[in-house]
Amino acid sequence: MTSSNENTTGVNRRDFLRVSALAGGGILLASYAQPLEAIERLGVGASAADPMLSAFIRITADNIVTITAKNPEIGQGIKTMLPMLIADELDVDWKNVRVEQADFDPNKYPAQVAGGSTATPTNWLPQRRVGAAGRAMIVAAAAKQWNVPVAELTTSKGVVTHAASGKNATYGALAATAATITPPDLATVPLKDPKQFTIIGKRTKTVNVKDILTGKPIFGIDVTVPNMHYATFVKSPVFAAKVKSANLDVITQQPGITHAFVVDGTTNLQGLMPGVAIVGKNWWMVQQARKKLVVEWAEHPTAQQSSAGFAAKAAEFFKSPAQRTIRNDGNFDEAIKSAAKVIEAEYSYPFIAHAPLEPQNCTAHVTADKCELWTTSQTPAGGRTLVANTLGLKEDQVILHMVRAGGGFGRRLYNDPLVEAAFIAREAKVPVKLLWTREEDMQHDMFRPGGFHTFTAGLDASGKLIAFRNHCATFGEGERFAPSAEMSPGEYPARFVPNLRMDVSVMPLGVPTGALRAPRSNALSFAFQGFIDECAIAAGKDPLQFRIDTLKAEIAPAQPLTPQQQAGQMDAQRVIGVLEMARDVSGWGKAKLPKGTGMGVAFYFSHRGYFAEVVQATVSKAGEVRVDKVWAVGDVGSEIINPNHAEQQVQGAVLDGLGQAYGQEITFSGGKADQGNFSPATTASGSPANFPLLRIKQAPPVVEVHWKKTTFAPTGIGEPAMPPLIPALIGAIHQATGKRVRQLPLSKTDLKWV
Structure with a gap:
């Protein structure tokens, strides 16, 4: 066993266990906890000052363990993952575990939310602690019944054993006595050493997978009431x-x-x-x-807005000084004058819809x-x-x-x-x-906002990046950004270039926008990582090594960072770690590729997770793009709780990114969304207007997922695997053809998808 002092968030929290006896000889365990502070700032949980239940365990006399899954299940596997944390520390047999979905109840559960890849860091310790406390009480009950020391007892798969006497008993048989035991302090209850895990880290089938496969009515669209x-x-x-x-x-x-x-x-x-x-x-x-x-x-008034108008306004911004500067390190203007080589480029990406299959x-x-x-x-x-x-x-x-x-x-x-x-x-x-109909779902979305960027970078004679400027044209009013249209002053390569300026100009928007998988990162990664690739090529450097070299040149902050600032800041060494592993597993730079085939690389730090991805793609003479293979390397901490779901999340993120890159965009005419379904349609002007999903034949044959285990506490996977995909694909296309894609989707260029 190990101490439970590990804190995944840097936020102090107190946990308390409450115990109730069940009719028929069972026990109910419930953990009271304070929720993750970051969730509270989003306004999606209850007050952090109010203790509330975060986990239920019900053990009945037949040795069946029922665990309540508190978070919304949207396909990310959380209904399976959270109970796994409890079950492993409780030390029960997974086949005897039953999972129930909780209703929303802020008096019982903190942070019942699915978003931001927060479930793992929020629950990693609290859910394990309540399982460990339950095990401790069961063991104490056996010690009381058999009049033996607790230290002489062991547990395995829901059974307590006293080796010296040969006695053993199921948890169910001990549950009634356990209900009389004083609960341990959750802050100090011993947790398993990871080497002792029997459920965490093991491939575990999705709860309700049979119901899903057989079409049982378990989704929101299936609900019926009298x-x-x-x-x-x-x-x-x-x-x-x-x-x-x-x-x-x-x-x-x-x-x-x-x-x-x-x-x-x-x-x-x-x-x-x-x-x-x-x-x-x-x-x-x-x-x-x-x-x-x-x-x-x-x-x-929104009827006056259009995609053409947004683009025209951005072009107007780029001809004038920016409205405001959000970061200014060193002296960009002087540094760019002395640069041996100057690189300039404009990037843009469209509004897109979420397009879940269930409207x-x-x-x-x-x-x-x-x-x-x-x-x-x-x-x-x-x-x-x-x-x-x-x-x-x-x-x-x-x-x-x-x-x-x-x-x-x-x-x-x-x-x-x-x-x-x-x-x-x-x-x-x-x-x-x-x-909602499919058309309503697509045309009344909270769209991922589009954006426009101009970049200027300067290299010295050795090819080192010494100056960098970005002017971002996005949406909002004054200093207020439209939802998910923010530009962060910490966007890489900030902190790694001595002379860097980040400028922003905003235009008003009447179109509703919001968070889409890896919000902001899913768009900014294309522009920033794409331009970094251009800088590497201009420097005559290998794009992967260029990134590593830049990351090694971190500049000390002008003022010491607070612990909270440090916690939210990208760790350059972890990025280097996933880049080096991506280089190794993909054979980067070693294989002689056929003509028309290229490899591209990109990395991103998003929602506490670190991913580097390599894409190999082939482009025919007719401009037909085929992705041959993708290698994805992630650092999300010390444990991959359920490898099944983790791999599926990464592979799904890769396919999601490919679909967006190929042809997904929402355009606006007269304030209205032009697209309305997945199938082909036409606008009033006769141009194509659909929102295609990636087809099976367009998916790469292999998406190879690798994990770089580190000593950090586990974090989420839903978001961080997606941002590197598109810039890595763009890099592969450039190596294959010499063409640089700076505008999404690819369907707007002369490239086609096979």
Whole structure:
């Protein structure tokens, strides 16, 4: 056993265990804890001053262990991973473990959220501690019954053994006595040495995998409740425009339609928007009635915005001094004058949609004093607050049942479907299932914002990077950025170039934006890592070694960093570690590649995780791109809790990035999103307008995943594997063809996807 002094976040927390006896001889263990401080700053948890339950363990006389999974399950495997932490320290047999999904309850569970790759660092110690405490109490119960020292007892797979006497007993048989034992202090309870893990680090099947494979109704879209009606909510194509008129008299006369009404809505782009609600007895009838709906929308200023206008405004910014400078190290202007070589480039990337396969949905039942919701929200705490404020209820009058989601990628961080369903159910006075169409899901997203960058860099005679400037044209007003349109002053190569300036200019935006997998990093990585690649080529250096050499030239900060600043800062040595391992596993620079084939590399630090990726791609004479193989190397700490899910997360991130690189973009005309589905369509001008997903034939045959284990506490995987993929692909294309891609998606260039 080892001490539990390890702290994954640098935040002090106190944990307490409460114990209850169960009828029939069982025991219930519940851990009270203070949640991760970083989650609280996001506003998606409860007050850090309030203790609350973070884990439930129920052991019954038949030796079945039931563990409550508290976080939303959106396909990332958290419903399996969190119980694994408890079960391993409890030292039970995984085949005897049953997992139950918790409802949202801030009085019981801290930080019930799926986002930011926070689940692992938040729960690594607390969940293990409650399992270890449960084991300690079971062992103490056996020692009490057999009148032997605790030190003489061992456990394995839910059985306590006293080797000297030959006695043994299952946890279930000891549970009733364990319920009388005083709980240990969770802050000091001994934890397993990692060498003793029997579940953590082992490939473990997804909880409910059989239900998923056999089509059992376990997703939000499958929910049914008694007397349930179906609802659709039609919003203006121009975001937040109000209803001027609607032919409701026609709609209410359609077969099966029970209600049709106008919703005035609010000005909150992440809340209840204006629109028209239609409620009926089944989904088909509602959609048939919707086809007959005629709405005249009021004028709205966002109708003046367009993708062409955004690009023109960015070009205007780049001809003038930036609105503000967010970082200024050394003297860029003087250094660039003395540079032996100057490199300049412009990069841009588009708005994109989240496009989860399960469209947004929510089932709601509202009575005079209660609102009950069945939801796939990634942030149920925020959803409860939004619904309560909109309906004029107290927060404890809003009950959320958490249902498995068919993908999220950040879209379900936003709770507009919840407040729409709740409002419609209240007005219709019947339970309703609100289900968005694919077109609504795509055209009323919280889009990943696009952006524009100009870069200038200077190299000295030896090829060393001595000057670097970025001017970012993004969205916002004054010093306020639009959601997920921020530009960080710490973006690499900041800290590693003596003369560096980061400039920002912002333009107003009426389009709703938000976090998409690896928010900000997923876009900035393409631009910054792409340009770093250009600097390496201009210097005549190997792109991988150029990055390592730059990382070794870290500049000391002007002022000492606080512990919190240090905790959130990229560790150059960890980056070098994944780059060197990527070089080794991919055979970087060793293989003689055929003509038209190239290899590219990139790295990124995102959401506490470090990844370097190498892409090998072949480009035909016709410009057809085929990705041959991808090597991904990650440093997410000392343990890979479930290798199955971890590898799937990385491979999924790689495929996600490839799909975005190929042809995914959302463009705007007259304030409206042009794209509306995965299948081909055309805009009013006749140009193609679809949002293609990556096809199986386009996926690389192999995505090889490697882990660089370090001594750091484990962190999340959902986000950090995605950002390096696209710049590594761009580097491979350049090596194969000599062409430098500076604009996404690739479908806007002369390149094609096989």
